Amino acid sequence: MLASIVSYIPGWAIFVQAGVALLVPLVLGYLYKSLYLLVGSGRGQAGYGTRTVPRSQAQSAAGAKSGTPASIPFSGNYTTDLLAVQKAIGANSDLHIREFTIANGGGRGALIYVDGMQNDRILNMRIMQFLMYEIPAGPVSSAEIANQLLPFSQLNEADSVESFNKSVLFGHTALLIEGLPGGLLIELPGGANRTIGEPVSEALLRGPRLGFSEVLSENTSMLRRQGFSDQLEMKTYRAGNTIQRDIVLAYMKDIVNPELLEEVTNRIRKIDIDFLAESGYIEQLIEDNYLSPFQQVQNTERPDRVISALLEGRIAILLDGTPFALIVPVTFSMLLQSPEDYYERWLPGTLLRLLRFAAAFLALMAPSLYISFISFHPGLIPTELAITIIKTRQGVPFPSLIEVLILEIAIEILREAGIRLPKPIGPAMGIVGGLIIGDAAVQAGIVSPFLVIVIAVTAISSFSIPMYSAGITLRLLRFAGMLFAAVLGMYGTILFFLLICCHLTKLKSFGVPYLTPVSPFRLSDWKDLFLRAPMALMKRRPVMMKTKQDKRKS
Amino acid sequence: MFVRTDDKITATQAAVFLNNTLLGAGILTLPRSVSESVKTPDSWISVLLGGAIVMLVVFIMVKISQQFPGKTVFQYAAQITGRVFGGGLCVLLVLYFIIIAGFEIRTLAEVTLFFLLEGTPIWAVILPFLWLSTYLVYGGINSIARVFTIVFPISIMILLISFILSVRLFDINHLRPVLGNGFPPVFAGLKSTVLVFTGVEVTMTLVAFMEKPKLAVKAMLGGLAIPLGLYFLTVVMVIGGISVDSAITSTWPTIDLMRSFEVPGFFFERMEFPFMVIWLMQMFCNFSSFFFQSTLGISQIFKIKIHPIIYAMVPVLFLSAMLPKSMTDLFAFGDAIGKMGIVLFLLLPVLLSVIWLIRVKGLKQHV
Incomplete structure (x- = not known):
């Protein structure tokens, strides 16, 4: 009896591994906590020094x-x-x-x-x-x-x-x-400013061609001009220790949840910095978790987007000197929505939205799936396809991870360079970079043609995400996914997906869980998630915002 | 309340929680284990019968838990039977959870090594999984329940699609004759079908976390009905698809079923791959659930903060997963867990209910 029990006691190697098993989460947890406390302390708690004051x-x-x-x-x-x-x-x-x-x-x-x-x-x-x-x-x-x-x-x-x-x-x-x-x-001051134009970062085919400008009073007036209402309230705060700037909080008085408003006001009051150069500064100073790769504040240049967010019970933060307004709280699904979904009829709107979800998935996962299928499980894809891919990869001297990294990094550099190039050169650069380098790389046998397709699809997919900053997040995570796939294949990719799920379920934006309405499950909000239900069906405001009055129709 | 700070879950979340706790290793092994003991195609009756028994068990568990609103079994067991005896019972329960968690993760590792990552050292499979689960469990019951709500619809959908596509292999003759040898084989199969529901003990802690404990009976039975239905479907489709004899000889009969048909014109050709994906995610939920329950147990029995225990539990779970030396050991381990489950059932809900009834109804004590 005793001997048989003893025979089950594992060897020292197992105990060493168990020690490693303990050590890694301990170290990671300690790192996370100390990094978080370093910057994130006091966020979202009332009564921690108030620096920003109402203008009066x-x-x-x-x-x-x-x-x-x-x-x-x-x-x-x-x-x-x-x-x-x-x-x-x-x-x-x-x-x-x-x-x-x-x-x-x-x-x-x-x-x-x-x-x-x-x-x-x-x-x-x-x-x-x-x-x-x-x-x-x-x-x-x-x-x-x-x-x-x-x-x-x-x-x-x-x-x-x-x-x-x-x-x-x-x-x-x-x-x-x-x-x-x-x-x-x-x-009033009337300094030089540019004419109001169409927002560059959020172009639409259908919808108002109006974008915010750099002047706060113009921006607030644009919001006011959206329609007659006596419930749109704007409160001005002034922040900045060396150079002060005006911040405006805009919300619908009869819709917004007072607790949310108080929370946002609290965080705005805590801003302690010598100058707010752009609304991105505010975003980073008031967000919930600065260690998360996901943005917890939405930014937009479109007044129509802001006003419809206000009607959902959210709060807009406008800063003088920047055309980007912030909207809080935000959930993951909102980052994949575009105002056009609502301006078009519901069927095309739904189709486009589903397309965007698929694109987001591809932008995040396509390279890791490629790596895990090619390097680990060619048996899981149809035999003929596997043979074709392997045939085209025959001359490629690198493992698939390096192959993918070469092209991915090239694309990222191209994209970064394209932003800085003057407008007339941009497209030319795209042709040289994208077409010629891609083609030459295949001809030279550095990468396989199938991979060029994968990377191109990934890149295009990430462009189809309506929020630029959300696209950056997915680009960033894609590289992490590729590492997981390179180490553990399909199993690693699944772990990566689960890791993102775990992280997202913990993340909150101003108290709203980031994955609402998927989880926590809010069935009535599903009308505006993957589908965009017909207008007549969307009778209520989103449940997740816990608005004071929830009926959209009288 | 705009910002929620309480650790409560809704009835739906509780149902999904129970479902994801139960639906795990059994999907792959149940058709074999039940066929081994039944030896006739009647295993599906055993599954239904076993499910009915477990429903009764869950009902008792919910009822006793509802007497102590907001308290988990780790807290009220001591109240009913005294600190020492109740504590002892709860330590047994925690050990049981740790062993199941180890069993689950080991099964996962074996399947992964066999189908996906041949030649990879086993620790390389287990450790990342364990760490990821630690990250999830650290977020408390709310995070866990939310991840479960994401995984749940995906796995149900793919499971159903897989089974629908496997209809082409389905031969009703494989399921005949019904009750050819009478009832004795069906009862013999009960042992392994009850085992597949090991882990229903989490009911006794879940009720405490529910926002509206009154809905507990509905939620828990609902959460039990889904895996019961899926297990039933699994047994019927696998035995109908590949017959009793091959189900007995195969190690992972369900995967064999998925491998044995092709879907032309579809990207994957075989359903094996999506099936493995959701099964891995399901195992993750499964494991995280037991991980959470065992840390919660230790924290509540010994009244220690939960976060240090989560860390301390990581190597314990790893060792528990590495205990079986071979696949045969692993399956023997699984059987032992089932027997432990029955003993624990007799000890915990039944004994607790009886003592509680005697003390409250008989002796008119205030508990």
């Missing part, structure tokens, strides 16, 4: 910072204030201070503005004329009185010299008048 509070918050000498309030004395402004920002050569005397009453005043931000003619002719000759007599003693007296549609009072200076340099035209306790900001 921005000035007072700036004033509250101790130790900055410029945070002095206006003294109310014209000469002192003007001197303070001059001392602080007068060194800028593009700053103009035009002093004048008011004809009626004889008070002094100064118009302060920056070059290039305003229409100079109007400023000089109209405003100066009014200020010098038409302004009614009597002291302008407070902002309210100024509001009534001065014929400007936009009139704000700055309460500290610092915020006044910032606004002036940002492009506001400002006014200091003797007797007035503060500075007045009278004109």
